[in-house]
Amino acid sequence: MPVEIPKDKWPGSIRTVTLGATAADGGTRGLTVTVGGQTALPYMHFEAQSPNPPVVAIEIKSERPEDWSSILTEAWGEALDDPARWAARAQDAGAQVLVLALSANDTPESAVKAVKAVLGASGLPLIVLGPGQPEKDNDLLVPVAEATKGERLALGLCEDKNYRTLVAAAMANGHLVIARAPMDVNLSKQLNILITDMGLPADRILMDPTTGALGYGIEYGYSVMERLRLAALQGDSMTQLPMIVTVGFETWKAKEAKVGEGVPEAWGDWRERGLHWESLTAAALLEAGADIIVLRHPESVRRIKIAIDELMVTA
Amino acid sequence: MALSGIQIYKLLPQTNCKECGFPTCLAFAMKLAAKQVELSSCPYVSEDSQQQLAESAAPPIRLVALKAGGYEVKAGNETVLFRHDKTFYNKPGLFIQVNAADGDIAKKVAAADAYSVTYVGLEFTVDGFAILADGDLGAAVKAVRSASKRPLILIGDPAALEPGLQACQGETPLLHAADPSNWETMADLAKKYQAALVVKADTLDELADLTQKIQARGVEDMVLDPVPAASPLSQSLAAYVQLRRMALKANFRPLGYPIISFPAATGDPVRESLFAAQAIAKYGGFVVLSEFKPELLYALLVLRENIYTDPQKPIQVQPGVYEINNPTPESPVLVTTNFSITYFAVANEIEGSGLPAWLVVADAEGMSVLTAWAAGKFDAERIAKSIKEFDVASKVSRKRVVLPGHVAVLSGELEEELPDWEIKVGPREAVDIPAFYKQVLT
Ligand code: B12
Ligand code: SF4
Numbered sequence: 001m002p003v004e005i006p007k008d009k010w011p012g013s014i015r016t017v018t019l020g021a022t023a024a025d026g027g028t029r030g031l032t033v034t035v036g037g038q039t040a041l042p043y044m045h046f047e048a049q050s051p052n053p054p055v056v057a058i059e060i061k062s063e064r065p066e067d068w069s070s071i072l073t074e075a076w077g078e079a080l081d082d083p084a085r086w087a088a089r090a091q092d093a094g095a096q097v098l099v100l101a102l103s104a105n106d107t108p109e110s111a112v113k114a115v116k117a118v119l120g121a122s123g124l125p126l127i128v129l130g131p132g133q134p135e136k137d138n139d140l141l142v143p144v145a146e147a148t149k150g151e152r153l154a155l156g157l158c159e160d161k162n163y164r165t166l167v168a169a170a171m172a173n174g175h176l177v178i179a180r181a182p183m184d185v186n187l188s189k190q191l192n193i194l195i196t197d198m199g200l201p202a203d204r205i206l207m208d209p210t211t212g213a214l215g216y217g218i219e220y221g222y223s224v225m226e227r228l229r230l231a232a233l234q235g236d237s238m239t240q241l242p243m244i245v246t247v248g249f250e251t252w253k254a255k256e257a258k259v260g261e262g263v264p265e266a267w268g269d270w271r272e273r274g275l276h277w278e279s280l281t282a283a284a285l286l287e288a289g290a291d292i293i294v295l296r297h298p299e300s301v302r303r304i305k306i307a308i309d310e311l312m313v314t315a
Numbered sequence: 316m317a318l319s320g321i322q323i324y325k326l327l328p329q330t331n332c333k334e335c336g337f338p339t340c341l342a343f344a345m346k347l348a349a350k351q352v353e354l355s356s357c358p359y360v361s362e363d364s365q366q367q368l369a370e371s372a373a374p375p376i377r378l379v380a381l382k383a384g385g386y387e388v389k390a391g392n393e394t395v396l397f398r399h400d401k402t403f404y405n406k407p408g409l410f411i412q413v414n415a416a417d418g419d420i421a422k423k424v425a426a427a428d429a430y431s432v433t434y435v436g437l438e439f440t441v442d443g444f445a446i447l448a449d450g451d452l453g454a455a456v457k458a459v460r461s462a463s464k465r466p467l468i469l470i471g472d473p474a475a476l477e478p479g480l481q482a483c484q485g486e487t488p489l490l491h492a493a494d495p496s497n498w499e500t501m502a503d504l505a506k507k508y509q510a511a512l513v514v515k516a517d518t519l520d521e522l523a524d525l526t527q528k529i530q531a532r533g534v535e536d537m538v539l540d541p542v543p544a545a546s547p548l549s550q551s552l553a554a555y556v557q558l559r560r561m562a563l564k565a566n567f568r569p570l571g572y573p574i575i576s577f578p579a580a581t582g583d584p585v586r587e588s589l590f591a592a593q594a595i596a597k598y599g600g601f602v603v604l605s606e607f608k609p610e611l612l613y614a615l616l617v618l619r620e621n622i623y624t625d626p627q628k629p630i631q632v633q634p635g636v637y638e639i640n641n642p643t644p645e646s647p648v649l650v651t652t653n654f655s656i657t658y659f660a661v662a663n664e665i666e667g668s669g670l671p672a673w674l675v676v677a678d679a680e681g682m683s684v685l686t687a688w689a690a691g692k693f694d695a696e697r698i699a700k701s702i703k704e705f706d707v708a709s710k711v712s713r714k715r716v717v718l719p720g721h722v723a724v725l726s727g728e729l730e731e732e733l734p735d736w737e738i739k740v741g742p743r744e745a746v747d748i749p750a751f752y753k754q755v756l757t
Contacts, residue, residue, distance in 0.1 A: 001527070003519045003570065006560050043549050044556065214614060215434060216656060217683075219621040222596070223399040230397070255660075255746070256613075262667060266432035268610030276588055276614040283592045284618060287552065307589045310548035 007047045010233035013039040014291075015203050016052065017242050019097060019154055019176065020125025026150035026174065030123020033097055035206075035291040036242035041229065042289050045314040053312045054286060056301050057127065057294045058095035059248050060086040062114035063103045069258040071274045072296055083114045084121035091122045093298035094305055098124050104131040108143040115144050119151065127154040127178070127244075127294075134162040145169035154178055154206055154244075160191055167198050178244060180208035183217075183224045185231060185239065192238045206292065207241040213250040213257075214281045221245070225288035245285050248296030251278040279303040286311065318371040320348040326364035327357065334358060375562040376571050379511050379536045379600070381408070381443065383486040384464025388442045390538070390573035390600030396559055402625040405573075407599040408442035409615060410468055411607045412579070413459065416450030421458040427607035428463035432616065435630060435655040439616040445470055445491075445603045446479065453478030468575075468603065469510075473500040480508040489513060489601065491575070492540055498525055502532040511536035513575055517543050519557060523569035537572045538600060544580035548593055551576070555598040573600025588614075595619045629681035630655040636705045637662065642671040644712035647756045649741065649748075650698055651719060652679035652687050660745040668749035670757075673710060677701040684719045695728035702733065717741040717756070 016037040021027025033055055040048035064080045065073075079086040087098055100118050102111050115128055128144055130137025141155050142165060156178030158166050163179070170177045179195055181187035188207055196202050209228055211221040225243060232240040251257050257277040260270035267273055278300040282293045286307060295301050318326075324344035335356040337343040346352040347368075354360060354368055378392040388408035395401045411427045413420050427441050444463060446455050448471025456479045459467065469479045470491040480488070488508075492515035493501035505512040514529060514537050516522040526537055541554040555574055561567040576599045578590035587604065588611055594602050595618050604611070624630055634653050639662060651661045653676045665672050677698055679687035687693035698718075708714060714736045718726055720743035729738050742751045 001520060001524050001569070003523050003561065003567070004565075005519070005557050006564050041556075043552055045549060046553055046557075215617040215621065218618070219398070219624055219626070222622070223397070223626055226397050227399055264432065266430065266609055267613050268608060270610075272608075273610035273614065276611055279585075280588060280592045280614050280618055283589050284596045284622075287593060287596055303585050303589065306585060307548060310586075310589075311552065313547035313549045315550060315553070 005046065008040065008044070008233075009047075010039060010235075012233045012235035012237070012240060013037070014229075014232055014242060015240050017176065017203050017206060019127070019152060021150055021152040021174070025152070027152055028119060028123075029125055029151065031125075032152070033125050039233070041233070042287055043311045049314075050312065052291075053308055054291050054293060055096040056094065056304050056308070057097035057099045057244075057292055058090035058093060058298070058301060059099040059101055059246075059294050059296050060090055060118070061101050061103065062106055062111065069252055069274065070260075071257070071271055072252060075298055082117075084117040087118040087122040087124075090298075091124055094301045095124060097127060097292060098122060099127040099129060099294050101129045102131055102140050102144075104133060104136055106131070106140055108140055111140040112143050112147045115148060119148065125152070125154075127156065129156045129178075132157070134159075137162065138165040141166055142169045145173045145175055148175070149173040152176060156180065157208060158191065158195060160187065160194070163191065163195055164198065167195050167200050170204065171198070171200050176204040176206060178206045178208050179241075180210060183210045183212075183220045185224060185227050188224075188228060189231075189236070189238045192241060196238070202237070202241065205241050206244045207239075208244050208246065211245040211247060211250050211281075211285065213247070213254045214277055214284075215256065216250065216254050218281055218284060222284055222288045225285065225290065229289040242291035243289055244292040244294065245282075245290045246294045247282045247285065248278060248294055248300070251281050252296055275299050275303070279307075283307050318348065318368070320345040322371075323347050323368065326360070326367055328359045328361075330359070332359070371566075374571075375566050376559075376573060377536070378405070379489075379538055379573050381466035381468070381487055381489050381511060381601075383443070383466040383483065383488070386443070386465050388466050388601070393559070393598070394563070396556075396563060398622060399626050402627070403623045405600070406619050406623045407595055408466075408601045409612065409619070410443045410445045410601060410603045411441055412445040412447060412470075412603050412605050413455075414447045414449050415452050415455035420446075420455055421462045423607065424459050425462035428465065430607070430609065430612065432609070432613050434613075434617050434620060435659045436632065437620065437630075439613075439620070441465070441607070441612065443467060447471065448475035448479060451478065452476060453482045455479065456482035468601065473497055473504055476504060480504065480510060484508065487511060487536075489538060489575075491515070493525065493529060495521060495525060498529055499532065502529045502534050505534045505536075506532070511538060513538045513540050514572075515540040519554065519561075519570065523567075526569045526572065538575045539570065539572050540575050540577075544577060548590060551590065552593060552597055555594070559598045574598060575601040575603065577603050579603075579605030587611075591615055592618055596622055631681035632658045632676060634676050634678040634701065636707055636710070637674040637676060639665045639674055640669055640671040642673050642710075644710065646671040646673055646711070647715055647717055647752070648673045648675055648702070648707055648711060649717045650675045650677060650701070652677055652682060652684055652693055654679065654681050654683045654687070657683050661748065664745045664748045665752075668752065670749060670752050672752075673707065675701055675705060675707055675716075684721050688722050688725075693722065695725045695732045698725070698729060699732035702736075713737075715739055715756075719743070
């Protein structure tokens with residue numbers, strides 16, 4: 001019996017956002033990456049074409065991370081000491097975008113140097129994150145923005161109490177920003193309004209809805225992403241932005257991924273557990289609508305690219 | 316799907332005779348729609364209407380329960396497409412597959428059956444076993460039963476299945492699978508042994524055809540296997556979403572059944588983990604894993620718990636004073652919130668260190684430390700109130716209380732609230748508590 005499949009038709013769509021600029025557009029990137037553009041819920045190919053697949057980014061650091069799990073440090077080895085080498089290795093590992101996280105120890109000079117080194121070592125589009133302390137972020141990211149004018153980097157994180165300086169720097173230098181709100185549809189919306197009110201076009205904003213790892217609040221992030229995507233498709237323009245999620249950062253904090261000793265035997269093999277923790281968190285968030293997934297372990301990158309390839313297969 | 320008041324009104328006599336106790340049939344219909352009265356209060360409803368109303372009250376996705384040895388694994392009865400709309404109810408059952416031809420079957424089952432892992436104080440196990448009839452299924456069922464009492468899924472063709480069914484009479488197993496070529500024999504078998512039946516087809520059209528035919532033959536408890544083995548993740552996602560939508564939005568009975576997934580179909584363990592995660596997040600009912608691998612099982616069990624947590628009600632622990640490692644009056648007092656994840660992060664670290672402590676769990680409405688602080692549910696006043704309410708002072712000789720490092724800002728106010736207490740600021744993360752304890756508290 002022929003079954004009539006109910007199809008959703010949505011008035012709204014997600015904006016497309018392009019990261020990186022090639023020489024033709026005033027940058028030095030070998031390629032650009034465009035995300036967004038969806039007109040239906042994730043991977044509902046029977047309703048609408050999904051124009052841009054989600055992409056995988058790898059997070060690297062400007063200085064050797066001191067508190068990373070040995071599962072991660074073993075995977076990257078000596079590259080950890082040199083952002084340029086690390087960037088090249090990350091590109092080889094399948095990253096489509098790089099995320100460089102600056103350190104609280106960085107000075108404006110060292111930050112600019114690290115960013116330039118990474119841009120020199122890889123042609124991928126780049127996201128640069130401050131150390132996460134409002135004043136320090138501004139001190140480091142403004143000179144970075146100026147020194148890389150025209151590269152179409154994405155700078156982050158803009159939060160409700162600390163977005164003006166960063167947005168101004170992005171506007172003046174042809175970059176994008178990442179707007180992060182704490183797992184709340186209205187707060188995300190509000191922040192996007194504040195940022196666009198300053199004059200930055202909405203297609204230069206990526207939205208970070210905040211992510212919790214598996215076992216540590218993934219359900220909140222997952223549901224907020226579904227709600228943001230639904231609001232966007234229903235036509236709410238200030239939620240129609242592609243979403244970026246920092247899965248690697250969140251999962252490798254979790255004890256399940258981070259440590260191998262003094263944990264219950266029922267947790268099983270440590271390395272494989274850590275990889276599941278990262279890749280299953282990512283897999284679930286992909287289906288909630290993530291457009292850019294930031295990971296830390298190269299094997300998780302391989303796995304999530306398999307997931308994305310399969311999710312993009314149209315019948 | 317439940318009928319609206321107006322739809323129900325159309326099925327009533329519309330005579331406004333008032334015998335039901337309401338002034339009009341419409342008023343009664345509205346109460347019925349709100350489930351505040353029983354249909355039987357109206358003596359004049361026709362039989363035909365009664366049947367339609369009963370059907371509309373049936374859940375759009377049939378509840379299927381597999382039973383054995385006092386265990387029950389239920390799937391179905393879901394009411395929403397998105398967990399934020401209400402909640403998801405019946406967690407997909409995780410089954411481990413074993414092969415009848417495998418000589419080690421009892422040993423493998425015993426290991427998986429004994430598996431138990433705790434997450435935020437909840438204990439998780441595997442839900443049951445799927446046995447592939449690639450050998451004598453009767454003997455295999457007996458071997459499995461020597462090691463586990465949990466519910467079974469039996470996989471094979473009708474001839475191979477029957478000896479297995481004979482070996483587990485009195486249980487409700489799930490049979491896999493009726494397809495367009497064998498559905499009659501399979502349906503008869505399911506009926507004869509009171510088993511639930513998986514219906515398998517490559518398209519939803521065929522699937523709807525089959526479930527109707529099988530239902531007409533007397534089998535009610537069905538489970539759907541809607542995509543060909545090894546379909547790409549986009550295809551399983553589309554099929555699962557379509558089934559859920561058909562059931563909930565169109566109240567389409569022929570497809571209103573739970574779904575079974577076999578994530579290992581390609582034999583690639585990475586794909587298996589990804590597909591299993593998809594099935595848990597997006598509408599799976601029973602998930603059959605190819606092997607017992609604790610690291611994967613634990614991750615999936617946690618994902619399942621997270622996705623099926625009621626979004627209106629975070630998982631919480633009871634506020635109060637918890638004694639960890641037999642504290643004495645000399646032991647320190649630590650405070651935290653009653654969000655389960657927070658409580659267990661802290662309690663597990665202290666417990667694992669062997670150091671004795673009193674852990675005061677303040678009522679922060681089930682929120683994490685910073686969330687509760689930002690929401691005004693974990694401030695100096697509330698903390699002081701908990702310490703007084705739980706009469707912590709009477710338990711200790713040395714009054715010192717340790718705050719979570721993330722809320723160091725509260726220490727000044729807390730000193731005012733608790734003038735005779737020594738207020739200390741602990742580390743930000745629970746992992747650092749044992750080291751802090753040894754340095755600062757002893
Ligand atoms: C999940 C989450 C939520 C969930 C709630 C989950 C819950 N049940 O609590 C939701 C989405 C509902 C939510 C809501 C809000 N949230 Co919120 N949320 C988070 C998030 C992402 C994770 C919190 C979490 O679960 N952490 C895990 C638990 C285990 O951590 P924890 O409780 O702190 O416990 C750790 C330590 O504190 C320590 N510890 C705990 N107890 C003790 C005790 C002692 C003695 C010691 C030594 C250590 C210790 O051990 C634990 C493990 O290390 C954080 C951001 C982040 N990534 O951290 C934001 C965050 C906490 N939220 C924030 C905010 C602002 C809010 C809202 C106020 C937003 C709003 N205006 O609506 C609301 C408030 C809720 C309300 N009802 O009004 C802010 C707080 C900002 C600040 N610094 O004050 C954060 C930090 C996000 C941000 N960067 O802006 N949130
Ligand atoms: S008893 Fe039945 S017919 Fe009479 S008013 Fe009530 S609903 Fe209408």
